[in-house]
Amino acid sequence: MAEEKTLSLIYDCHVHTIHSCDAENTPVSACRDARDRGLAGLVFTDHLETRPSDLCYGHFKPADATRDYRLASEETGLRVGYGLEITYCSESANEVKKSIADLSPGFRIGAVHYIGNDLIDEWFKTADSLEPYFAEVLSCASSGLFHCLAHLDYFNKITDRFRDYSAGYRPFLDEIIEALLDTGTLPEVNTSSLRRGLRVTMPGPDFLELFRDSGGRKVYLGSDAHRPGEVGHGLETGLEMIRDLGLSVQGPPEECFGF
Ligand SMILES: [Zn+2]
Ligand SMILES: [Zn+2]
Numbered sequence: 001m002a003e004e005k006t007l008s009l010i011y012d013c014h015v016h017t018i019h020s021c022d023a024e025n026t027p028v029s030a031c032r033d034a035r036d037r038g039l040a041g042l043v044f045t046d047h048l049e050t051r052p053s054d055l056c057y058g059h060f061k062p063a064d065a066t067r068d069y070r071l072a073s074e075e076t077g078l079r080v081g082y083g084l085e086i087t088y089c090s091e092s093a094n095e096v097k098k099s100i101a102d103l104s105p106g107f108r109i110g111a112v113h114y115i116g117n118d119l120i121d122e123w124f125k126t127a128d129s130l131e132p133y134f135a136e137v138l139s140c141a142s143s144g145l146f147h148c149l150a151h152l153d154y155f156n157k158i159t160d161r162f163r164d165y166s167a168g169y170r171p172f173l174d175e176i177i178e179a180l181l182d183t184g185t186l187p188e189v190n191t192s193s194l195r196r197g198l199r200v201t202m203p204g205p206d207f208l209e210l211f212r213d214s215g216g217r218k219v220y221l222g223s224d225a226h227r228p229g230e231v232g233h234g235l236e237t238g239l240e241m242i243r244d245l246g247l248s249v250q251g252p253p254e255e256c257f258g259f
Helices: 002-007 027-036 062-076 090-103 120-126 131-142 170-183 191-196 205-213 235-244
Strands: 011-015 041-048 079-087 107-111 186-190 218-222
Touching: 002 235, 011 027, 011 079, 011 107, 011 186, 011 218, 027 041, 027 062, 041 062, 041 107, 062 079, 079 090, 090 131, 107 131, 120 131, 131 170, 170 205, 186 191, 186 205, 186 235, 191 235, 205 235, 218 235
Parallel strands: 011 041, 041 079, 079 107, 186 218
Antiparallel strands: none
């Protein structure tokens, strides 16, 4: 019961469904998971790929997806928002802008998934510097196109070579934090690392302390669920850490519920 109380005001703000090419959860099953965990609701944030070479390009069909989201909400009684996780590349920022105007998601997560033509999952395996990655993240945060900046230290899921990044890349992080504060973009605390065996969320306290000390107050919280049982996973751990740091969780924007 204590768990239910803890999460009863919290939304999982990062949830994928079969409307993402790499996810297996149906919207109804995602809603049931959220209800079972005692969450206030969730925001569907399926992938929107803006690169024609990407496997997921063209996979998201907004009319089909939003119909399924609505049906899932009706069937389960769960409050559900419509958002997107949008792959951001500095060289195709105009394409991203156009997609946002066409699809009007009420919640927008900006995510750097590529460096040049390489998917970050591959790129981080051999990268010897994070500078190209943080340059893209800075561009994403500065664009002002998004409510939320996705999984800032995603590289920790791929490799342990950059575990001390908050010290080694401090000037880059300071610039990113300044851009976040200037544009009103909030970082997300992504808990998917916890179900992959890591002990900290992405990002964890080291980055979030810098964010707080520069004036940051709020973050979004999401599980990045792709499969049944993953919605809401790790949110209690994330919430506790966020509160211990003196930060708080931002709820989804109201406009994402009116789709
Ligand atoms: Zn992502
Ligand atoms: Zn995601």
